[in-house]
Amino acid sequence: MCRRASGPPSLLGQLLHDNVQYQGTCATAQFRNYRLSSAFQPIFGLAHRRPVGYEALLRASDETGMAVSPLQVFRSAATDEGTVHLDRTCRLLHAHNYQPLASREHWLFLNINPRVVVEGTRYGPFFSELLRRHQLAPAQVVVEILENEITDEGLLADSVNYYKELGCPVAIDDFGAGHSNFDRILRLAPDMVKLDRGLLQQARHTPTARRMLPNLVSLLHEAGCMVVLEGIEDETEALLALEAGADFAQGYFFARPAAAQHISTLATAAFDRLSRRARDDLHQETSRRNAMLQPIIDAFQRCSADYGAGAALALAAAHLVGTHEVLRCYVLDGDGIQIGSNVTPPGAEHTLHPRYAPLRSTTGSDWSGRPYFRAALAEPGALQITRPYFSITDAAMNVTLSIAMRRDGALHVVCCDIRYP
Known part of the structure; x- marks a missing residue:
């Protein structure tokens, strides 16, 4: 009143x-x-x-x-x-x-x-x-x-x-x-x-x-x-x-x-609907993402196991980079420095727009600040999956899989970039 x-x-x-x-x-x-x-x-x-x-x-x-x-x-x-x-x-x-x-x-x-x-x-x-x-x-x-x-x-x-x-x-x-x-x-x-x-x-x-x-x-x-x-x-x-x-x-x-x-x-009814819808949307998004990622995850885990056992990355990743939506596979050392060059699908070097050509070579790049490196380092042996993020390698949205392991006594982090739809 x-x-x-x-x-x-x-x-x-x-x-x-x-x-x-x-x-x-x-x-x-x-x-x-x-x-x-x-x-x-x-x-x-x-x-x-x-x-x-x-x-x-x-x-x-x-x-x-x-x-x-x-x-x-x-x-x-x-x-x-x-x-x-x-x-x-x-x-x-x-x-x-x-x-x-x-x-x-x-x-x-x-x-x-x-x-x-x-x-x-x-x-x-x-x-x-x-x-x-x-x-x-x-x-x-x-x-x-x-x-x-x-x-x-x-x-x-x-x-x-x-x-x-x-x-x-x-x-x-x-x-x-x-x-x-x-x-x-x-x-x-x-x-x-x-x-x-x-x-x-x-x-x-x-x-x-x-x-x-x-x-x-x-x-x-x-x-x-x-x-x-x-x-x-x-x-x-x-x-x-x-x-x-x-x-x-x-x-x-x-x-x-x-x-x-x-x-x-x-607004109780409105919030109840929102909660249900948010849960349903999250479930559907998770299901879609899992359906898309699971074949890539399976191939990535085989690649990581073969690489950890001593195989060359190009050989270990041959099946992985042939998987739809995979952009590249690469390895970082324990400090986050990239070892060697990217392993990419055949012909991938021709798909990068010419205006991004200066970003093409990543050998020796320092990725130690990236979440996929830090998360892998914090939990060796466990698969890590990032949220979508902007990758400067191809100036596009990516999701990255990563896993830390030991090879010949040294800590390595194997990474795989996937095109975000």
Whole structure:
């Protein structure tokens, strides 16, 4: 149930309250010719399977009652002063209307207009007073900043630091759109990054983008950021979010925006379907991979046994490199240095594109940093299979089989590269 904030208002607070109309227990506001109200959309923890927060969204209508976009409303503000006034009115409205959902176990996500991020301090303090008036601890409020629209690096950093020092988590919104870059993530060190929906769309339709999305999430995790995938509209996109390792998800698939009193947070059925589908997909993918790899694994293990018994690699690998999709077989010493040249299928040297010719010779190359070498070294005698990765030998996606063994008393690692379909 919404409640009116108590306490004497500041001059700014009084000005904003003059624009707010309280209808029963909740509020709307007037700006120019637009009627403003709040809607809230849950943000779900993919591991928690429940809402961890709610993003406040502006809803507006014109004099005829027809819905208009928030962008149109902000365009009507025209000046910096008008934009600051409108932005603060929206945040006041959202903070008041959020009260039925307010809880220490949930975050309130509040968007701040980019112009206000850099210009707001010129118009006096506001935010800390807003939190006090509505009994919101700073730690409960995630400040969303659309950083790609802000070109002044110094002002952007100052604004982010202001909210951090206040105690609010900071989220960079729509990362991956416009001029977003990791340099800013490293400098600003936000608590969360919300990935632009365009990245999800690309992952849905492009295999390369789908492989990249989990790596992008992993890089953001390495930078100390939690990751939100937004704009998830169906089960396929929800599965992509799970596959990518995102922490949080937001979109129509889970719940549509609504007034606080009418919001739906029940997504149990959706999560149950997701779990079943993810398990089924993993089982099918594993079965397909095993069906494809098993003949190669059998040939690779025969090759490794023959090589360990003293056969020349070219002879030991003759059957292996004749297997469909095998690109090459080679041996590393105990330090990861390649011994001799690759054993490849007949005519393979003609399949490498001329622009990659400088990469063709790998004798003496140091592969000690590669996962297939390190995994084999950690567990001698056990077959290792990598995830798909980018191989510079042919500038393509590969899977590598490897096994460490002793030959003539020295540690060798036999490797086989397979074309990833």
